[in-house]
Amino acid sequence: MILIDWGTSSFRAFRVENGAVTDRRESGMGILRVEPGGFASGLRGEIGPWLGDGETHVLMSGMIGSRQGWVEAPYAECPAGPDDLARALVAAPFEGAEVRIVPGVRGTDPSGVPEVMRGEETQIVGVLDRIGEEATACLPGSHSKWVTVRRGRIAGFQTHMTGEAFAALRDHTILGRTMQDGPTDPDAFRRGVRRAREQGGLLHHLFGVRTQALFSQLSETEGASYLSGLLIGHEVAAAMPSGEVHLIGAAALCELYALALACFEVRAEIAGADAAASGLARIAERASWN
Amino acid sequence: MILIDWGTSSFRAFRVENGAVTDRRESGMGILRVEPGGFASGLRGEIGPWLGDGETHVLMSGMIGSRQGWVEAPYAECPAGPDDLARALVAAPFEGAEVRIVPGVRGTDPSGVPEVMRGEETQIVGVLDRIGEEATACLPGSHSKWVTVRRGRIAGFQTHMTGEAFAALRDHTILGRTMQDGPTDPDAFRRGVRRAREQGGLLHHLFGVRTQALFSQLSETEGASYLSGLLIGHEVAAAMPSGEVHLIGAAALCELYALALACFEVRAEIAGADAAASGLARIAERASWN
Numbered sequence: 001m002i003l004i005d006w007g008t009s010s011f012r013a014f015r016v017e018n019g020a021v022t023d024r025r026e027s028g029m030g031i032l033r034v035e036p037g038g039f040a041s042g043l044r045g046e047i048g049p050w051l052g053d054g055e056t057h058v059l060m061s062g063m064i065g066s067r068q069g070w071v072e073a074p075y076a077e078c079p080a081g082p083d084d085l086a087r088a089l090v091a092a093p094f095e096g097a098e099v100r101i102v103p104g105v106r107g108t109d110p111s112g113v114p115e116v117m118r119g120e121e122t123q124i125v126g127v128l129d130r131i132g133e134e135a136t137a138c139l140p141g142s143h144s145k146w147v148t149v150r151r152g153r154i155a156g157f158q159t160h161m162t163g164e165a166f167a168a169l170r171d172h173t174i175l176g177r178t179m180q181d182g183p184t185d186p187d188a189f190r191r192g193v194r195r196a197r198e199q200g201g202l203l204h205h206l207f208g209v210r211t212q213a214l215f216s217q218l219s220e221t222e223g224a225s226y227l228s229g230l231l232i233g234h235e236v237a238a239a240m241p242s243g244e245v246h247l248i249g250a251a252a253l254c255e256l257y258a259l260a261l262a263c264f265e266v267r268a269e270i271a272g273a274d275a276a277a278s279g280l281a282r283i284a285e286r287a288s289w290n
Numbered sequence: 291m292i293l294i295d296w297g298t299s300s301f302r303a304f305r306v307e308n309g310a311v312t313d314r315r316e317s318g319m320g321i322l323r324v325e326p327g328g329f330a331s332g333l334r335g336e337i338g339p340w341l342g343d344g345e346t347h348v349l350m351s352g353m354i355g356s357r358q359g360w361v362e363a364p365y366a367e368c369p370a371g372p373d374d375l376a377r378a379l380v381a382a383p384f385e386g387a388e389v390r391i392v393p394g395v396r397g398t399d400p401s402g403v404p405e406v407m408r409g410e411e412t413q414i415v416g417v418l419d420r421i422g423e424e425a426t427a428c429l430p431g432s433h434s435k436w437v438t439v440r441r442g443r444i445a446g447f448q449t450h451m452t453g454e455a456f457a458a459l460r461d462h463t464i465l466g467r468t469m470q471d472g473p474t475d476p477d478a479f480r481r482g483v484r485r486a487r488e489q490g491g492l493l494h495h496l497f498g499v500r501t502q503a504l505f506s507q508l509s510e511t512e513g514a515s516y517l518s519g520l521l522i523g524h525e526v527a528a529a530m531p532s533g534e535v536h537l538i539g540a541a542a543l544c545e546l547y548a549l550a551l552a553c554f555e556v557r558a559e560i561a562g563a564d565a566a567a568s569g570l571a572r573i574a575e576r577a578s579w580n
């Protein structure tokens with residue numbers, strides 16, 4: 001069995017034999033780097049040797065199932081759990097192996113505005129054993145997802161455009177002029193998170209990044225960390241988690257979110273790496289292959 | 291008397307004789323387009339003929355008094371009214387006329403974070419007769435100012451980075467991909483404003499711009515207006531004006547803000563153009579010239 005997390009800018013594949021990952025392969029061949037019509041040959045280029053060894057089942061998740069991907073896999077509706085996803089796999093045309101794509105999940109926020117995810121549903125499935133059947137999970141990133149798990153299924157979720165807004169504000173507004181690149185400054189990050197809890201709103205708080213720099217209350221090495229804390233703080237304040245939050249994703253980012261959650265006195269647990277591989281394995285077990 | 295509103299990207303001069311504007315001149319010679327050390331000759335290039343006619347008093351406001359301008363004019367502290375500003379004028383070296391710069395104003399927000407303005411204080415002074423001694427004014431723009439006037443002085447103010455955040459998000463995130471340039475769509479703008487009043491926070495609402503476009507709930511001609519309404523709506527929600535709001539600035543932008551305030555059932559009044567010229571005239575009257 002071959003499991004693949006194929007996203008916008010990355011490709012990660014796992015070979016699983018007798019339930020254990022025996023090989024893995026990672027590349028920058030995200031879907032945006034594949035020519036139209038080139039997905040089958042792109043896949044063969046990446047995992048040809050494993051196919052040559054006789055692997056015949058490939059399960060993929062992520063943006064590969066989007067309109068810009070190989071085959072569009074229609075969204076499953078919330079609530080969606082491992083069985084719902086396994087039933088809704090979509091086949092991609094490929095000679096010599098059965099290739100299936102996990103659908104994304106669609107929901108609405110409390111105001112009725114549409115919500116979508118692709119890839120995160122599989123990561124959630126991958127940590128279900130660990131986080132339990134009733135849980136709140138957060139998958140931080142460009143588009144952070146806050147997911148409510150009920151009875152072992154994704155009951156609903158909300159996305160915050162935090163990472164992408166951070167990059168746009170740092171790189172394309174006056175704020176970036178007083179910021180130096182460098183490692184995260186945890187104290188400045190925490191100050192930003194605490195600022196998010198004060199009155200005035202995000203757009204006002206953003207201007208404060210500028211004035212504090214002008215009056216030497218925020219140094220060039222602190223600026224980006226403070227801005228990051230400010231935005232993540234606003235995200236956490238809006239998400240209003242009540243119980244423990246399970247963080248899923250890259251370790252460094254999860255640690256930042258854990259720091260932010262601590263400022264809100266919310267308990268955080270980092271739910272670990274390779275969630276996509278575990279989720280794909282779990283869905284693959286439940287799927288009916290030819 | 292010559293009055294000049296000299297900002298980052300524009301230069302606007304008024305010639306006043308016997309209390310009436312008899313000539314005006316506008317150019318794109320903002321302070322960022324003037325070489326270091328070139329302000330005196332730049333000024334002479336713009337208003338040489340008026341000086342040749344015998345004008346000897348020049349009063350300026352705006353970013354010309356900033357660190358990047360001609361002479362840095364230290365901020366006046368809140369509360370600041372016309373007399374405070376007139377007492378704090380700073381001279382710029384110029385042969386053949388007395389040139390003075392109105393200082394900006396400095397305050398702090400309720401959390402103690404610094405606030406600054408340069409130019410807006412003069413516009414406020416320019417509309418004081420109209421808005422009265424106790425008022426709330428809003429000067430929309432890249433960095434919108436909400437100003438509380440008490441006893442005819444600027445008692446405090448808060449800035450929101452709304453215009454600049456709008457441009458960064460439209461031009462440098464995924465949101466711009468589903469937006470076409472065009473005139474403001476008032477209905478889409480109002481939908482954005484109303485969205486700002488729903489739960490979830492700005493970073494979540496931003497992602498909704500994307501999903502609504504994906505599901506054909508927001509067209510390419512509506513996208514930018516909706517995003518504008520969303521951001522201005524968040525600004526108004528955070529500013530929480532209680533009474534009438536006096537809008538000062540460019541007519542089209544003031545009309546948008548009036549539309550947003552109407553969604554919050556807040557009364558708005560557009561306080562008119564040339565506020566800078568009126569304010570400069572009022573401060574000039576109170577100043578002691580040599």
